[in-house]
Amino acid sequence: MLDNTEKQLLQQIAGISGFQPGSAFNLRANGSGVERHSTPQVTIRQKSDKPGIDIFVAPHTEGEQVHIPVIITESGVNDLVYNDFYIGEGAQVEIIAGCGIHNDGCDTSQHDGIHTFHIGKQAHVVYTEKHYGEGNGEGGRILNPTTNIYMEEGSYAQMDMSQIKGVDSTKRITYAKLGKDAKLVINEKLLTHGRQFAHSDVEVDLDGENSALQIVSRSVGKDDSVQVFHPIARGNNACRAHVQCDSILMGNAKISSIPEIAANHVDAQVVHEAAIGKINSDQLIKLQTFGLSEEEAEAVIVDGFLR
């Protein structure tokens, strides 16, 4: 049922080549649902009031995977979707999302995904989202993900969000609110090239006592691309937050980082580090002495940095 282009996109964004019969699954293609199935523990339901799905993970679910890939292979698609995740108390779940656009046409194809996570007490969520664009058309490939995360007492969430390549414009908005003893880890990876533009806002309120946040953002800007990062961490209670943004600059790319950290409680510990610069020349020379060309050496370093 899926053609080769679609299978390749799925492989790029989700590491799968088709439906996953064993686990909860929802495939959205070119703006509408193609295939959906639930499991006894994970129910996926289409929303009745707007485009998108509700995903319910039963309390104390163990070791389930949920796949919710989105692919766009037509030119001129403008897709807006709302996905809500309700993760029951004590559930352990892995969610694999992602969006791939193959645009061979002249019109812009765009996907705006608005994801909201309601993470119950002591629940444990690992979320992976890959964004990828390809195709030879002049039409733009635009992905604007919005992610809201509400974390109850003692919950844990790890959000691995990456934009591999080929996305012409992205405006990424992430907001999280942490309850008591909640811990959030955000790993963001971003590569831009050509004349691409990427803007990433991440805003976290550490409201709960003993809550913890770790953000590691790594990016590479090539050619004439432009990146802007704006992470905000607010310690509103006894808590710990560490925000780290490292960027590699190549060609004529421009990268800015405008973090904001605030300690609004005497027992809040908030740390931010950011570094922007080109590839370490010692590393480049070392790899070239092993016989790699300059381009190959750069590729190895960039791959390692974003792995």
Place this chain on the structure above:
Amino acid sequence: MLDNTEKQLLQQIAGISGFQPGSAFNLRANGSGVERHSTPQVTIRQKSDKPGIDIFVAPHTEGEQVHIPVIITESGVNDLVYNDFYIGEGAQVEIIAGCGIHNDGCDTSQHDGIHTFHIGKQAHVVYTEKHYGEGNGEGGRILNPTTNIYMEEGSYAQMDMSQIKGVDSTKRITYAKLGKDAKLVINEKLLTHGRQFAHSDVEVDLDGENSALQIVSRSVGKDDSVQVFHPIARGNNACRAHVQCDSILMGNAKISSIPEIAANHVDAQVVHEAAIGKINSDQLIKLQTFGLSEEEAEAVIVDGFLR
């Protein structure tokens, strides 16, 4: 001619107790010039169009000191002053500024100093500015310094700017533009207590090839005070910038840091680090085992941090 209050203020802000006959000197008190003298190398001239002075340091001047303290001992003074510094090519000079307010009255006393530095080629400037407030009145003590720094090729400037204590409200604005091979070091130290408010904006354009910037900002927020830091470093050429902001939080104080770093050139290296948190408890316990009370131990750590 100076009374004891005035002498003590001078001591606090400039480490002197009166006029300095050997060096160029300008004392401003309660909104008007009190005493001024130049040297063969350093000419201080009153502005004709607005309040303030022009300070001319002759090219290739060596080892001169310039003292330009400001004191306010009356309640209800609102003083705005423009000081322009013209540092000749290859000159080496040390400038000691500072402003002390002793306010025993009920009305607000305010000093807004707008300082502009034109630093010639290969010139070397060390600038020290201390801000201090005291007095038992309910009148506010407000200091709003604006500092502009234009640096020509190969020049060096070190700006040591501190707000020791007693300043109820401050809005600090610093802007610098660096030419080829210019190097700027900014050391900022800030202590707030009571219900004080401090806002510090520092904006630097590294325009020149091989220019360098180092900002080290250290602050302590006590009681119910609020501090906001907003440093901006823009690498517009091959350059290096390092911005470091460390803050200690005590009582109910609130501190935010909103740095902005941008690399607009592939050979720009820009690094930012910020940490906000309370005093390290290991250090506190160690000092207490030496017989210090908790308050004494805190004072020792705060003094060491801001020294």
